[in-house]
Amino acid sequence: xxxxxxPPGPTTRAxxxxxxxxxxxxxxxxxxxxxxxxxxxxxxxxFRDLLSSFSDLYRVGIKxxxxxxxxxxxxxxxxxxxxxxxxxxxxTRQACTKLVTGLKNDAFAARDGLPQPHIVDCFTGLRYVVxxxxxxxxxxxxxILGPYLPADRPGLAExxxxxxxxxxxxxxxxxxxxxxxxxxxxIGKVLTQLGRVIDVVLHTSMxxxxxxxxxxxxxxxxxxxxxxxxxxxxxxxxxxxxLDKMKSNFLATVSHELRTPLTSVIGYSEMLLEGIAGNLVGxxxxxxxxxxxxxxxxxxxITQLLDASRAESGNLSLQIVEFDPTPVLAxxxxxxVPQCAKKKIELTVDLAPGLPVLKGDRDKVGNIVVNLxxxxxxxxPQGGRITLSAQRWSGPRPPRGNDCQALFGVPAEDFVRIVxxxxxxxxxxxxxxxxxxxxxxxxxxxxxxxxxxxxxxxxVKSFVDAHRGEVFVExxxxxxxxxxxxxxx
Amino acid sequence: xxxxxxQRELTLKVVYYGPALSGKTxxxxxxxxxxxxxxxxxxxxxxxxxxxxxxFDLLPVxxxxxxxxxxxxxxxxxxxxxxxxxxxxIVLSGADAVAFIADSQLSETRANTDAWNxxxxxxxxxxxxxxxxxxxxxxxxxxxxxxRSDADIDALRASAPHQIFTATAIRGEGVxxxxxxxxxxxxxxxxxxxxxxxxxxxxxxxxLRTFLERLAPAHADRLASLLAMGDAPRGGTP
Ligand SMILES: Nc1nc2c(ncn2[C@@H]2O[C@H](COP(=O)(O)OP(=O)(O)OP(=O)(O)O)[C@@H](O)[C@H]2O)c(=O)[nH]1
Ligand SMILES: [Mg+2]
Numbered sequence: 001x002x003x004x005x006x007p008p009g010p011t012t013r014a015x016x017x018x019x020x021x022x023x024x025x026x027x028x029x030x031x032x033x034x035x036x037x038x039x040x041x042x043x044x045x046x047f048r049d050l051l052s053s054f055s056d057l058y059r060v061g062i063k064x065x066x067x068x069x070x071x072x073x074x075x076x077x078x079x080x081x082x083x084x085x086x087x088x089x090x091x092t093r094q095a096c097t098k099l100v101t102g103l104k105n106d107a108f109a110a111r112d113g114l115p116q117p118h119i120v121d122c123f124t125g126l127r128y129v130v131x132x133x134x135x136x137x138x139x140x141x142x143x144i145l146g147p148y149l150p151a152d153r154p155g156l157a158e159x160x161x162x163x164x165x166x167x168x169x170x171x172x173x174x175x176x177x178x179x180x181x182x183x184x185x186x187i188g189k190v191l192t193q194l195g196r197v198i199d200v201v202l203h204t205s206m207x208x209x210x211x212x213x214x215x216x217x218x219x220x221x222x223x224x225x226x227x228x229x230x231x232x233x234x235x236x237x238x239x240x241x242x243l244d245k246m247k248s249n250f251l252a253t254v255s256h257e258l259r260t261p262l263t264s265v266i267g268y269s270e271m272l273l274e275g276i277a278g279n280l281v282g283x284x285x286x287x288x289x290x291x292x293x294x295x296x297x298x299x300x301x302i303t304q305l306l307d308a309s310r311a312e313s314g315n316l317s318l319q320i321v322e323f324d325p326t327p328v329l330a331x332x333x334x335x336x337v338p339q340c341a342k343k344k345i346e347l348t349v350d351l352a353p354g355l356p357v358l359k360g361d362r363d364k365v366g367n368i369v370v371n372l373x374x375x376x377x378x379x380x381p382q383g384g385r386i387t388l389s390a391q392r393w394s395g396p397r398p399p400r401g402n403d404c405q406a407l408f409g410v411p412a413e414d415f416v417r418i419v420x421x422x423x424x425x426x427x428x429x430x431x432x433x434x435x436x437x438x439x440x441x442x443x444x445x446x447x448x449x450x451x452x453x454x455x456x457x458x459x460v461k462s463f464v465d466a467h468r469g470e471v472f473v474e475x476x477x478x479x480x481x482x483x484x485x486x487x488x489x
Numbered sequence: 490x491x492x493x494x495x496q497r498e499l500t501l502k503v504v505y506y507g508p509a510l511s512g513k514t515x516x517x518x519x520x521x522x523x524x525x526x527x528x529x530x531x532x533x534x535x536x537x538x539x540x541x542x543x544x545f546d547l548l549p550v551x552x553x554x555x556x557x558x559x560x561x562x563x564x565x566x567x568x569x570x571x572x573x574x575x576x577x578x579i580v581l582s583g584a585d586a587v588a589f590i591a592d593s594q595l596s597e598t599r600a601n602t603d604a605w606n607x608x609x610x611x612x613x614x615x616x617x618x619x620x621x622x623x624x625x626x627x628x629x630x631x632x633x634x635x636x637r638s639d640a641d642i643d644a645l646r647a648s649a650p651h652q653i654f655t656a657t658a659i660r661g662e663g664v665x666x667x668x669x670x671x672x673x674x675x676x677x678x679x680x681x682x683x684x685x686x687x688x689x690x691x692x693x694x695x696x697l698r699t700f701l702e703r704l705a706p707a708h709a710d711r712l713a714s715l716l717a718m719g720d721a722p723r724g725g726t727p
Contacts, residue, residue: 032547033491033500033563033583113553136530137551137561203531211535214544214576221575 032210038066038133038140041205048073050197058190059180060148064133065104066141079126079147082175086124091164095123103144108132115139117191122147125157126179131191135202143198145191149176151183248309255306259299266295307367308438308455311462318361318466325358325365325416325487326351329390332369336377336386345377345384352391355416356489364463365487371456372420372483379424379481386422393417397470397486415469415486426477435473436461460485490585490675492683499685500561501675503668504581506608507590508600509541509569512629515658516590516667517546517566523665528552528703542568545580554699556689562672569604577607582615586623586675588667593628593636593655623674625652627667632657665704669712673697 051062055075064073086092099122108115108130115132122128128146132139149155156176161167269292272280280288310316333349340347358365369388376386393415427435438458460483464471467487475481491500505513514534521532528550535544550562565584567577581587589608591601612619626649628642639655646653652670656663676696679685686692697716701709 032545032565032580033502113557113559136549137559203533207533207535210533210547211544214535214579217579218544218573218576221579225575 032214035138036206036209037068038202039070039072041140041209042072042201043205044072047201048075050201051075051194054190054194054197058182058186060145060182060187060190062194063103063144064141065144067139069104072141078178078180081178082124082172085171085175086160086167089164089166092123092160092167095163099123103128103130104142106130108139108142113137123157123163124160125149125153125155129187129191131195133198133202135199135206140202143194145187145194148180148182148187151181251309252306255302255309258302259306262295262299262302266292266299269295304455304459307459308462311459311466316462316466318364320360321362322357322359323362323365325355325390328362328366329369329388329418332366332373333388335370336373339377340386343377343380343382343384345380345382345386348385348387348389350387350389352389354392355390356392356414358416358487358489360467360487361463364466368460368463368485369418369420371460372418372485375456375483376420376422376424376481380422381424384423384480386420388418388420390416390418392489393486398472414489416489418485418487419482421480421482423480426479426481427473427475428477429475432473432475436471490583490679490682492679492685494683494688496559497557497689498559498561499679500563501585501672501679502563502565502583503586503588503671503675504584505564505566505588505590506577506581506604507567507569508592508597508604509571511569511590511592511597511601511604512656512658513566513569513590514540514542514546516588516627516629516656516664517548517564519658519661519664520564520668521548523661523704523708524550525703525705528700541570542566543573544568544576552699552703554689554691554695556691556695558685558689558691560696560699562675564668574607578611578615581608581611582617584617584622585678586625586671588625588627588671590627590629590658593630594633595635595637621678623671623678625654625667625671625674627654627656627663629656629658629663631655631662632660665708665712666715669697669700669716672700673716 047064051064051073052075055062055077059077061077061079062073062075063071065071083096086096099120103120106118106120108118110116114137115134117129117131120128120130124147126147127150128144131143131145133141133143156172160172161169269288271277272288273285273292329351330349333347337347339345373386373388380386395412395415397413436457438455461471464485464487469488470486471483473481473483490502491498493499505516507513514536517532521529530549530551533547534542535546536542545568546566548564550564552560554560565580567573567580587608589605591597591604608624609619612622628637630636642653642655652674654663654667654670656667658664673693673696676693680693698713701712701716704712
């Protein structure tokens with residue numbers, strides 16, 4: 001069994017719209033050139049109402065067929081009883097059928113290319129006028145006015161009674177009284193009026209149809225154009241990202257190439273200091289010591305650069321192990337102990353006993369703390385205080401503002417919380433959000449005064465992120481800053 | 490263009506293109522007034538409350554030739570405002586010939602140039618070959634002060650590959666001339682692709698004569714002499 005074809009009408013039109021929406025780059029003016037059937041153009045119900053009121057006014061029947069022979073309107077007035085009566089007999093029924101077929105289908109004679117109305121006389125002596133409905137030179141359908149009895153006719157045609165002998169004269173003539181008798185000039189007027197009204201209806205409907213179709217088309221076209229623009233932007237963006245990656249790779253390579261010889265410089269300086277090449281005297285020792293120290297801080301800088309560019313290029317690889325954080329944290333403090341002594345900064349270390357075991361990269365976690373302590377050191381003035389503390393902590397991650405956490409709440413998790421607090425210069429409120437950006441300095445003068453690449457905190461952030469942790473800062477200008485790292489257990 | 494010999498029907502599409510407010514709609518309004526209601530339908534304007542074209546204006550023109558061919562000509566305008574870019578493209582697509590309505594005022598030079606370039610680009614986008622699609626150029630608003638001089642336009646006529654007309658559309662001057670030339674070129678283009686002459690005995694001269702017969706005699710005479718000149722046209726391609 002084959003499935004029936006899809007129904008015509010709205011469904012097909014909807015799918016045409018659908019198709020035009022999905023078709024790429026639709027620029028199709030043919031929407032304007034399509035030939036439209038009258039049924040698609042005119043709302044059948046309103047059209048019927050309109051013609052009914054005409055029919056009521058002039059008391060004549062009106063039928064409208066579209067170009068394909070579909071009946072759109074059929075308003076009967078007065079003649080139903082007579083026609084119904086004649087339908088009862090074989091002969092008259094046959095004649096009636098033949099007449100109606102002709103009314104519906106007979107071609108119009110054309111004059112100067114335009115189809116002309118014609119008159120059809122019924123076998124009863126009643127009359128119809130058949131008028132072509134033409135819109136801008138195109139035949140849209142036909143209008144049939146009638147039947148009416150022309151005013152100059154005395155009554156029913158004699159031939160009626162010979163078509164079928166069962167037709168009773170008295171009965172037929174009684175029924176004829178209900179049929180409209182009309183002089184031709186009245187019929188002419190009705191047709192002129194009707195023609196004008198229908199023309200307006202067709203024009204208005206066509207206008208409406210074209211407006212909506214063009215509206216859809218231009219929206220569709222604009223949509224495709226925007227989509228194309230978006231695609232281009234996406235491609236550009238991808239190119240830029242690739243460029244960014246290449247830049248990071250380049251940086252990583254260069255940093256590596258710088259480190260190797262620098263390590264040698266430091267190594268040979270140490271050997272000199274240890275007297276392997278003979279004892280150094282007086283200023284010689286001081287000079288070599290300076291070479292070693294400057295070399296070491298240069299190496300630290302380069303290492304930071306390398307870390308940052310690795311993190312940025314997505315090449316950060318973690319050596320995941322399970323480890324006890326306590327010795328890692330304690331070890332990290334040793335990096336700043338000498339500087340603390342020099343700046344007379346009091347360093348307090350408060351590690352809660354029995355910190356839970358962490359799963360992560362031991363060196364990177366150490367690095368996080370070293371960088372945070374280094375940052376605190378840098379911005380804390382002489383005689384200040386730095387505190388490193390750590391404890392187990394259960395609670396929600398800080399909200400991120402723009403996601404649904406605010407709506408649905410944040411589940412509590414277990415963390416090792418590491419806090420580095422200083423009594424430094426603090427960070428202004430409007431800058432707090434940016435301190436973890438690469439190369440960001442709260443103000444340019446801080447670079448000159450405090451040195452550094454502005455990479456330390458960015459590295460902290462990327463390492464913390466790699467551990468699916470959180471880092472944030474609270475700060476009061478002039479009083480100090482407090483950096484908190486949460487590492488999930 | 491839709492040519493349907495079986496149904497004895499030829500449909501041409503011509504489009505009035507140009508910058509905003511150059512007088513495209515005015516051209517159509519005047520054509521609507523000047524043409525015999527026997528050959529033209531209603532003017533359909535899809536516009537905004539302040540008479541700016543929103544989608545298009547459409548003036549249908551139709552007549553029959555002696556050979557029994559039904560000619561339907563759809564005359565469209567596009568909206569000139571820059572934001573209606575995609576609509577312009579839709580309306581332009583499938584045009585058999587284009588009338589470019591330029592604003593003669595010197596201050597509009599930039600707008601004219603931009604619109605011209607957008608027309609060429611839109612032709613390419615809609616698979617209309619800009620070198621093969623006839624374009625007729627109309628310098629409108631000749632009644633305004635500070636316009637390109639007649640001498641300037643004459644010089645242009647001598648060198649440009651397009652038919653060039655001057656017009657004051659608001660007074661109906663130059664409007665029929667532009668249309669007739671446009672129809673001539675559109676028909677010529679169709680005749681290159683289909684043998685309308687062999688099938689319906691319809692050559693270019695016959696086509697134009699049939700059309701001119703539907704105009705008031707005063708117009709018809711003037712245009713006939715103009716188009717006789719046009720028998721040796723200065724090419725039709727940019
Ligand atoms: N002085 C003068 N004004 C004109 C002439 N032709 C048109 N105008 C005026 O120019 C203004 C714009 O005319 P339209 O025909 O609406 O212009 P358009 O090109 O259809 O404009 P858009 O639909 O926005 O693209 C109207 O105020 C017209 O009256 C002319 O020949 N001379
Ligand atoms: Mg307009």
